[in-house]
Amino acid sequence: MTSTVDERLGGPVRKPPRKPKPAPTARGFSPLRALGMAVVWLFTALNVLVLYWLVMAAFKSPIEIFTKPFAxxxxxxxxxQAFRNLAYAWNNAGFGRAFVITVVLVAVSSVAIVLLAAPAAYALTRLGVRGANGLTNFVAIGMGIPFQTVVIPLFIGMAELDLTNNLFGLFLxxxxxxxxxxxxxxxxxxRSLxxxxxxxxxxxxxxxxxxxFTIxxxxxxxxxxxxxxxxxxxxWNETLLSIVFLNENANFTLxxxxxxxxxxASYQSEYGGLVAGVAIVVLPMLVLYVLLARRIITGLTLGAGK
Known part of the structure; x- marks a missing residue:
């Protein structure tokens, strides 16, 4: 119908729009894609299995942990006494006090990091600071330095300032x-704004x-x-620095x-309590990530996509 009208009007004949080409993964079976999906699902299944074992073992006796690992x-x-292991870890390992210390320390540190990083990032990207690109690259270099390599000089410096075995020092x-x-x-x-x-x-x-501040x-x-x-x-999951810089039970993080x-726990063969302690440390952040996974992924994609 469109071609006939165009010929009567004396204009060029318009061709119908071309259908878009299908995506490479939609053209049938792809061995590489199948292999990738198999690896992803296998990795996911292993992680779910480990999580299941951890949760179940937190409620078992030591004999059950070794003889019936997945029952x-x-x-x-x-x-x-279903919660006996959790109560043992909470009371005997001092997890109650350590939990409060960890929550406060992580919350204050995370807020302080964002409060300091936001003005720095804004200045490097929006204020036209001379050498901003070089400074940004210099900051990026700091991400590639493993903190394990600076633990010894850092400990010496903090000891000189009397900030070892100190929660404020760990905060810094x-x-x-x-x-x-x-x-x-x-x-x-x-940069995307x-x-x-x-x-x-x-x-x-x-x-x-x-x-x-306002816009x-x-x-x-x-x-x-x-x-x-x-x-x-x-x-929350940081361990090495807390081991190096904290040595009194009153200051222990989780x-x-x-x-x-x-x-x-190993000396007393209290493996149920030990696994329960691991669950107390791991599960809060796992739940937090599951609840906020969509926001985290969306935020990272937005920052990288623009």
Missing amino acids: LPSYWIERG IYVALSLPFTVFLLTGFF PDELEEAAAIDGASPARTF MLPLARGGLITALILNAIGL ARALFAFNSA
């Missing part, structure tokens, strides 16, 4: 070592500081939340308390 727990449940270390990654992450978000907003704010007479910072809220969550998960509990 449902029965010994403590039949005796009306957490913030310093997490800043490079967070600054690098937030530069992607601030439209320039017109800053220009309009400048025309209205807003200072750079006011523009940052740009709320727009980068997704990136800030993503950075906050990633830092919280990383610091990971440090679990490390100390490992020797005592």
Whole structure:
């Protein structure tokens, strides 16, 4: 019908639009794609199996852990003490106090990291600072330095300042070592924001500081939340620094308390309590990640895609 009308009007004949080509993965069976999916599902199944074993073992007796590793727990449940292992780890390993210390330390450190990294990332990307690209690359280099290589000189320096076995000293270390990654992450978000907003704010007479706090910072809220969550998960699971810098039970974080509990529980063959301690450390962050996984993935994709 369209071709006939165009011929009558004397115009060129228009061809129907060409159908888009199908994606490479939609052209039938792909051995590489099948292999990749098999590897992904196998890895997922192994992780689910390990998680199932961890949760079940937290409610078993030591004999059940070794003789019936994948069976449902029965010994403590039949005796009306289903949560005996969790209570043992919580009370005997000092997990109650360590849990409170870890929550406060991780929360304060994560907020402080984001509060320091956000202005730095904004200055490097939006204020036209001379040598901003070089400074950004210099910050990125800090991400590639394993913190294990600086533990000894860091310990010597903190000892000179009398900040070893001190939660404030550990807080400073957490913030310093997490800043490079967070600054690098937030530069992607601030770089993706439209320039017109800053220009309009400048025309209205807003200072750079006011523009940052009232306009740009709320727009980068997704990136800030993503950075906050990633830092919280990383610091919650941190073990090496807490082992090196903390040596008094009163200052132990959860990971440090679990490390100390490992020797005592192994000596007493209290493997049920030890596995329950591992569950107490692992499960809170696992639940947090499951609840906020979509926000984390969306935030990372937004920062990288723009």
